[in-house]
Amino acid sequence: DAGVTQSPTHLIKTRGQHVTLRCSPISGHKSVSWYQQVLGQGPQFIFQYYEKEERGRGNFPDRFSARQFPNYSSELNVNALLLGDSALYLCASSLGSGSPGAQSYEQYFGPGTRLTVT
Amino acid sequence: AQTVTQSQPEMSVQEAETVTLSCTYDTSESDYYLFWYKQPPSRQMILVIRQEAYKQQNATENRFSVNFQKAAKSFSLKISDSQLGDAAMYFCAYRTPNNNDMRFGAGTRLTVKP
Numbered sequence: 001d002a003g004v005t006q007s008p009t010h011l012i013k014t015r016g017q018h019v020t021l022r023c024s025p026i027s028g029h030k031s032v033s034w035y036q037q038v039l040g041q042g043p044q045f046i047f048q049y050y051e052k053e054e055r056g057r058g059n060f061p062d063r064f065s066a067r068q069f070p071n072y073s074s075e076l077n078v079n080a081l082l083l084g085d086s087a088l089y090l091c092a093s094s095l096g097s098g099s100p101g102a103q104s105y106e107q108y109f110g111p112g113t114r115l116t117v118t
Numbered sequence: 119a120q121t122v123t124q125s126q127p128e129m130s131v132q133e134a135e136t137v138t139l140s141c142t143y144d145t146s147e148s149d150y151y152l153f154w155y156k157q158p159p160s161r162q163m164i165l166v167i168r169q170e171a172y173k174q175q176n177a178t179e180n181r182f183s184v185n186f187q188k189a190a191k192s193f194s195l196k197i198s199d200s201q202l203g204d205a206a207m208y209f210c211a212y213r214t215p216n217n218n219d220m221r222f223g224a225g226t227r228l229t230v231k232p
Contacts, residue, residue: 033220042122042209042222043163056219088161092220106153107220109163 002027004093004110012116013081021076021113025093031055032074033107034066035090043090049074050096081117088112122212124223131200132231138185139195139226141210150214152186152193157225158206166208169193197228205230 005024013019025032031050035043048056049068063079072093078085092107121144131137143152154166169177169186177184181201185194197204210223 035220042211042224043220045219045221048219058219090163092163106165106168108165109155111160111162 004091004108006089006091006110006113008113009111010114010116012118014118015081015083017081018077018079019081019115021078021089021091021115022073023076023091023093023110024073025091026108029093029095029108030072031094031096032068032072033092033094034074034076035092036060037088037090037112039087046076078115083117086115086117088114122210122221122223124208124210124226126226127224128227128229130229130231131197131204133200133202135200136196136198137200137228139197139208139210139228141193141195141223143191143193143210143212143221145191145212145214147214150212152184153211153213153220154182154184154193154195155209155211155222156204156206157209163209167195200230202230202232204228 004026007022033048034046036046037043045058046060047066052068066076068074090112091110094107123142125140150171152169156164156166167177167179167182167184169184176186181198183196205228207225207227209225211220213220
């Protein structure tokens with residue numbers, strides 16, 4: 001089975017522009033989470049979606065938004081890009097609520113999208 | 119707030135030897151999950167091992183095992199018979215059933231020497 005996929009792999013944008021990142025979860029997974037990983041740091045939580053509803057939001061400005069589609073794929077949008085938005089953006093999928101034990105919370109990560117803002 | 123601390127920015131181990139990576143966390147919750155993730159230079163984050171807080175038995179996955187000390191809020195990862203392919207960044211992570219975010223430590227870079 002295919003793992004979590006993300007597109008594009010790399011992206012270069014200019015300050016002030018807008019960007020859309022895409023993620024397809026593992027088949028059967030209903031939850032998608034987004035993380036920002038700045039070079040040399042651990043991932044920071046941005047959003048979680050489950051069954052197309054936002055279930056969690058990290059400490060990020062309103063320039064960051066996301067949505068989940070009926071097929072459980074997801075988009076992360078960032079408006080008015082700043083230099084500090086340069087990072088690896090990771091998508092992770094999980095079974096989501098309703099499954100027993102830790103398995104529902106195990107997150108499987110995609111390869112990430114490397115965003116560079118110049 | 120829940121925080122995860124990895125106090126070893128870098129660690130080095132000789133091939134075939136054993137190494138232990140440290141992780142501590144701060145929480146007031148009694149029910150939570152702990153994870154170790156590996157991120158090779160290829161950057162794809164891979165789940166190594168997980169531990170449910172309600173389980174007293176330490177989790178083991180082949181050469182990887184944890185030492186979970188709930189009272190001390192400590193969750194260390196032991197890698198036995200280290201292999202060159204184990205070289206990577208290792209992240210400790212924490213999550214509760216009620217919160218939808220996973221908290222990660224800053225990571226430990228593991229180098230394996232041949």
